[in-house]
Amino acid sequence: MGKIIKILLLALNSLFLPLFAQGEPMIDAPGINEELMSKNQDVEILAPEYGQRFELGEDIVLSWRNQNAQKSYTYAPYFYYVIGDFQMSASFRNTDDMSYTIRPFQKSVIVLQLYYWDIDKYMTEERDEYMYASDILVLGIGMDVPEYWLKRFDKNRTENPTPPQSITIEEPIIPAIIVEQPSTPPKPPKPAPKPKPKEDVLGQDVKPFRFPFSKPVGVSQWHGYTAFQKPHKGIDFSVARENTLAVGDGLVVGRGYDTYYGKCQSGGNFLTIKHDNGMHTVYFHLEKSYVDVGKRVKKGEVVAKTGNSGSWNCQPLAHHLHFETRKGRSQTTHVNPVDYIEQDWNLIPTANYKKYPGRLTGDNPHPGR
Numbered sequence: 001m002g003k004i005i006k007i008l009l010l011a012l013n014s015l016f017l018p019l020f021a022q023g024e025p026m027i028d029a030p031g032i033n034e035e036l037m038s039k040n041q042d043v044e045i046l047a048p049e050y051g052q053r054f055e056l057g058e059d060i061v062l063s064w065r066n067q068n069a070q071k072s073y074t075y076a077p078y079f080y081y082v083i084g085d086f087q088m089s090a091s092f093r094n095t096d097d098m099s100y101t102i103r104p105f106q107k108s109v110i111v112l113q114l115y116y117w118d119i120d121k122y123m124t125e126e127r128d129e130y131m132y133a134s135d136i137l138v139l140g141i142g143m144d145v146p147e148y149w150l151k152r153f154d155k156n157r158t159e160n161p162t163p164p165q166s167i168t169i170e171e172p173i174i175p176a177i178i179v180e181q182p183s184t185p186p187k188p189p190k191p192a193p194k195p196k197p198k199e200d201v202l203g204q205d206v207k208p209f210r211f212p213f214s215k216p217v218g219v220s221q222w223h224g225y226t227a228f229q230k231p232h233k234g235i236d237f238s239v240a241r242e243n244t245l246a247v248g249d250g251l252v253v254g255r256g257y258d259t260y261y262g263k264c265q266s267g268g269n270f271l272t273i274k275h276d277n278g279m280h281t282v283y284f285h286l287e288k289s290y291v292d293v294g295k296r297v298k299k300g301e302v303v304a305k306t307g308n309s310g311s312w313n314c315q316p317l318a319h320h321l322h323f324e325t326r327k328g329r330s331q332t333t334h335v336n337p338v339d340y341i342e343q344d345w346n347l348i349p350t351a352n353y354k355k356y357p358g359r360l361t362g363d364n365p366h367p368g369r
């Protein structure tokens with residue numbers, strides 16, 4: 001008899017969950033991109049079927065076709081365990097391969113999308129403009145897909161379903177399964193990095209900001225196109241109830257509780273500072289802020305305590321600080337904090353990357369010490 005455990009809709013180790021904040025589009029599974037689906041419909045998934053159930057240990061053969069004879073693409077299936085222990089998986093494949101085999105390791109629900117790129121753009125800086133995504137598949141592994149997830153990405157749904165508070169499943173008793181992946185071509189190198197933008201901000205060769213903590217702390221998600229969010233607009237620092245600092249002199253221009261999408265989809269307590277160089281920094285998921293709107297702050301001053309406020313599908317996000325640097329006030333002006341913070345980033349480790357290799361994605365990911 002399996003012990004009954006309560007499994008939150010997303011996993012416990014969910015430091016990297018999506019942030020919901022002012023103006024940010026709603027994302028319901030990390031890294032799943034519904035907007036990209038309409039950009040290009042050349043590629044169609046042939047199997048399996050939406051909502052299909054597989055038994056644990058059974059192979060899932062994902063297959064697809066390119067309906068546009070004029071175009072060649074390179075493909076990467078991405079899938080996420082949205083019930084069960086959270087994990088992201090992806091694989092890069094050749095254009096010759098029009099199928100991919102997945103063997104899930106746990107009783108779960110998977111959300112899957114096939115990403116593809118124009119093959120002649122993939123190695124260039126324009127790659128992101130030529131990135132597309134297939135329709136979304138939801139699959140049950142050793143269980144039927146619960147109603148919420150079955151409806152959530154259904155193409156024919158008429159309204160968004162209401163998320164349940166949590167879901168109870170029987171703990172699976174399964175040995176670890178080594179998934180044998182077919183040989184894959186090496187991941188192509190990233191396009192050459194763009195020149196650092198720091199000069200056009202200050203006109204000098206010094207990064208304007210300091211590190212937002214008084215000591216090095218780990219990162220659970222880097223800025224940029226990560227395995228979990230596309231893009232992730234800040235850096236997630238893996239901390240709990242830690243004092244966080246103003247990264248430069250400035251004025252507090254925003255403080256509150258983000259309710260843009262309601263309390264079930266919220267970035268929680270946030271603080272926004274407008275710096276004297278015109279840039280903004282924003283701190284999310286705070287436990288509390290120590291400074292009010294209108295107050296001037298000095299570089300290095302303690303401004304807030306990190307926390308676990310905010311939620312995703314009515315579930316807490318787990319303790320971390322989501323920290324953004326922006327060229328202006330709007331969220332669309334986000335830039336990579338690494339380019340603006342004076343810090344030996346090699347000393348900043350990627351937290352728990354062995355268990356979650358997807359964390360080594362995004363802009364300048366590195367394992368660290």
Ligand SMILES: [Zn+2]
Nearest residue numbers: 019235236322
């Ligand atoms: Zn974040």
